[in-house]
Structure formats: C-alpha cells, structure tokens
Amino acid sequence: MPLGKGLSSLIPQIRPRKIIHKENGQETGGRIWHIPLSEIAPNPEQPRRNFSHQELEDLVVSIKKHGILQPITVTEKADGGYELISGERRLRASQVAGLATIPAIVRSATQQEKLELALIENIQRQDLNPIEEAFAYQRLIDAFNLTQQEVAEQVGKDRSTVTNMLRLLSLPEVVKKALIDAQISTGKARALLSLKDEKELLRVFNGMIGQQMTVRDVEKTVADYGQKSRKGSVRRDPNVLAQEKMLEERLGTRVQITKTGEKGRIIIDYYSANELKRILEELA
Secondary structure (H helix, E strand, O other): OOHHHOHHHHOOOOOOOOOOOEEEEOOOOEEEEEEEHHHEEOOOOOOOOOOOHHHHHHHHHHHHHHOOOOOEEEEEOOOOOEEEEEOHHHHHHHHHHOOOEEEEEEOOOOHHHHHHHHHHHHHHOOOOOHHHHHHHHHHHHHHHOOOHHHHHHHHOOOHHHHHHHHHHHHOOHHHHHHHHOOOOOHHHHHHHOOOOOHHHHHHHHHHHOOOOOOHHHHHHHHHHHHHHHOOOOOOOOHHHHHHHHHHHHHHOOOEEEEEEOOEEEEEEOOOOHHHHHHHHHHHO
16 A cells, blocks of 8 residues: 555554553544553564663653653554554653553554554654664565665655665675764765775775764765875776766666776676666666
C-alpha cells in the first residue's frame, strides 16, 4: 500500500483485544487505546540504534510530570499482543518512568510499512544520525527491491538526497563512527568521498578531527591533498573530475574515469548483488 495515498489509509477498523480504555484521537484521526506496556514488543525494523541517555532521562522526567502527550503507533500481532511501529523513545521512557499503560494508535501495517513509518517519524523528528538513515534506505532497497527513486518517493525526499546518503555507507568504519558520534558533519563526510584511495581519505580525516574546519575548508584540503599525492604525474582534467562527480551523484556509488586520448574506461564500484542490479537499472 503506497504511503502516497495518505497515512490515514493505514488505520484499520479493528477490535483490540486486551486494553484498559479508549479515548478519541481527534488530532491523529484514529482511536487512542491505553495498552499495557508488557504487551508491546519492539519494532524489529526500527532504524534508530543510538539513543541519547540524557535525552531519555529528560523525557522520563517530562512523562512523570505531564504524561504522554503524543501516542505511539502499534500493530496487532497474529499470536497476540502488539508490536511497536513508531515511538520507541516514548515507549522506553514510559518503562523507565514505571507506567503501566501507554496511549497508542492501533493500525495494520506490512513489514515494509513498519520500516517506512518508523523511518519517516525519525526523519521528521531528526532523530536519526546519517548512518542510521543511510542504512534504513539501504534496508528498503535490499529487503523490498525498491529503487532509489521509489525510496525517495516513500519517505518524501529528493532522489539525490537518498543517493548521497547511501554513498556514506562506503566510508571507512572509523569515519562512519565519527558521523554517528557527530564529530563530523554529513557535508564534511561527503567531501572525503572525493578521495578514491582509502589511505589518503583516512589521512585527511585524521588531520581534520578536532580542527575548526568548514565544509569548504575540507573540500579545499581534499583537493590540495589529491594534487600533492599525484605530484610528478599529469594533473587530471577538471572536466573528467566533474563528470566523475556527476556519475557518482547519479548512481550513488564511487566512479572513476580514466582517459587516454579519445578513449578511456569508466569503473563503477558496487558492493552487493542488489546494488549491481540497481545500478544496471539506473543505466538501462
């Protein structure tokens, strides 16, 4: 069921099993049920993996004082109980706060819709770090055979945004960790991707950590470093570099163009069978 038809189309008319009481949900457009926390299982498709301890503690304090102001979203499990779709931070904080029940909207959802809804909520709240967001996009592509364009349409993003986020997954692990820990920004990480050699990339990365550098500073450092590393060789044609960048933006992976006279080669990296299939579809 496409999300483009409206999230309201996912709200089922069902009779929940073991609940305490219900109330109208005028702001959400559905029924709000107060469900025992013990009956709610976590969402296996939850894209968020890192939760700030301080933010969680702040939410616990708020819940103890004001209660849950926005209901979570769950779906009924075939074997009984409920499974969380979105609102994991609220669920965790409610458990810490010692609540017995939590307000929830019950709706039907496929595995794909569970991931999409959890992803959309986290993106809208800016709760995901760049690597979590990129992994979630890749999960949609791999598990449900979606194209980058289809992912972009489902989550309300530009295709180029999805492509550039996916490129972050090709970074070395230490750089990805720095993104997760907010030591570097997405813009700086994307600038590092211009370096084709991993050793060069790591040298530039290690040199920029702890420095007050803007994205433009990193881009200039990357360009300068690339020229120094090629000292003694023929400087690469800026037109070819621009063409490489254009293809990388289009295909969402590393591309290298080598040119000799009027002839040359284009090398396109891929990291899985599904990614190869996606790239071939892009080129078709």
